[in-house]
Amino acid sequence: MFHCGSKSCESCESRDQGVFKELSPAELALLSRCKTSNHYKKKQVIFYEGNAPYGVHCVRKGKIKLFRTTPQGREQIVRLVSSGEAMGFKALLSSDNYSLTAEVLEDSEICFVDKKAFFEILDHSPKLARTLLETLADEVKSQEKTICSFSQKSVRERVAETVLMLNEKYGSRAEGGSTITIPLKREDIATLSGTVLESAVRYLSEFKKDGMIELKGREIIVRNSERLLAVTQNKLL
């Protein structure tokens, strides 16, 4: 099922963007020794909500969605994770089970660091602690923003926000616009926007009709981000 590699953390291209960027050579070597590198295919689940955590997952390459499943069986995406980012250390820190399910969106390379090694390093590295604190602080702040959007903005505004957020995170320059390259279903875009599938589709169509975006299957091309931004603030432009 998994292909276990042994690529070193030292050589990891994504490391300097992630939580392990500040480690000393010695710590990095320890990390490298205690981790396994796994290959995951699209749609595979890395861990399920409710599972007990045995370590930290760190994305070498790929994209993952983290979601909560509601009693009615709907998914609510809470976070998107990409290269360099770590997952699952929150559950470890609060010695709790995972509160989210992690599903791979595209074929990915994901490393696993054993719980013991992680704490070993954490207990002796104020820098790692500091990086983790900053990471969590940013996460809290980003969630604060989501809460405000969900509570005070219209669905139309939130869908526009989602497109801009995706463009910010996954957009790549192209002439006359920017292409969002992340294989999200319409349903995913809907839960990110805090709405249902049909409403998300409707507003995407509207934005397309108005020339702000183009839709090619799952690809979204942003043609006019200024006007989209105006939409998020309910301004006419």
Added chain:
Amino acid sequence: MFHCGSKSCESCESRDQGVFKELSPAELALLSRCKTSNHYKKKQVIFYEGNAPYGVHCVRKGKIKLFRTTPQGREQIVRLVSSGEAMGFKALLSSDNYSLTAEVLEDSEICFVDKKAFFEILDHSPKLARTLLETLADEVKSQEKTICSFSQKSVRERVAETVLMLNEKYGSRAEGGSTITIPLKREDIATLSGTVLESAVRYLSEFKKDGMIELKGREIIVRNSERLLAVTQNKLL
């Protein structure tokens, strides 16, 4: 405006519930030396969204609401803080300005620890780092829940959730029920529930009519928390 006391951290009754619970005597002494204790009156603002942080605030006694102000001027309460809890270290950690405004709900005693002292202690105390990490991890998890509620539950369900949450946090036993003692305006209950004032009032009235709660001004007495819980899950009981 402020009355500056000099009560020691060692004698602080709220300390063992807060982020400074794991400090060594020496660290505690340093903390105590570098802090000031201030008295705030109801409605006073401790810091404003956008301000630069100069340190950490720690609640010795009292209740505070933290909110974001939207462009349209509406408040969105993000967190309620009470005795023992600290505020403002997120902004420090990400060397950013405050993202929230802190307003005192009832006369409070709030200590202020200078930035320098805070980092001094943090850099040498893995335990403090660990406690802060746990605190933030819990905050993230609680916000995840809020996001899911806001996106998937009805206003009716959310108002019931808010009442139960307040009861959990601020309820005190009484015969035949539990009294919530926190001076929140209806508007505050509304933003906590992610709705507008009128809707919150309407559902509170409904719950009252159905005998689940009683309303005496700002006091809410919970008479039947089981049925309220059923409401949050949209079950009939």
Added chain:
DNA sequence: CGACTGGTTGAGTGGTCTCAAGTCCTGTGG
């Protein structure tokens, strides 16, 4: 006693959800 803030209730509207039909894709097996 006004003026003001906070709370409650009513009426009407409109945005969003639900349900449903139908089309477009993609992968699979013949």
Added chain:
DNA sequence: CCACAGGACTTGAGACCACTCAACCAGTCG
């Protein structure tokens, strides 16, 4: 290569929840 099945996507129609606007009441403070 095509036929087909199943999932993903799109669009329409109708219903309803929740928001807005507005009037009114209760309590408080200068």
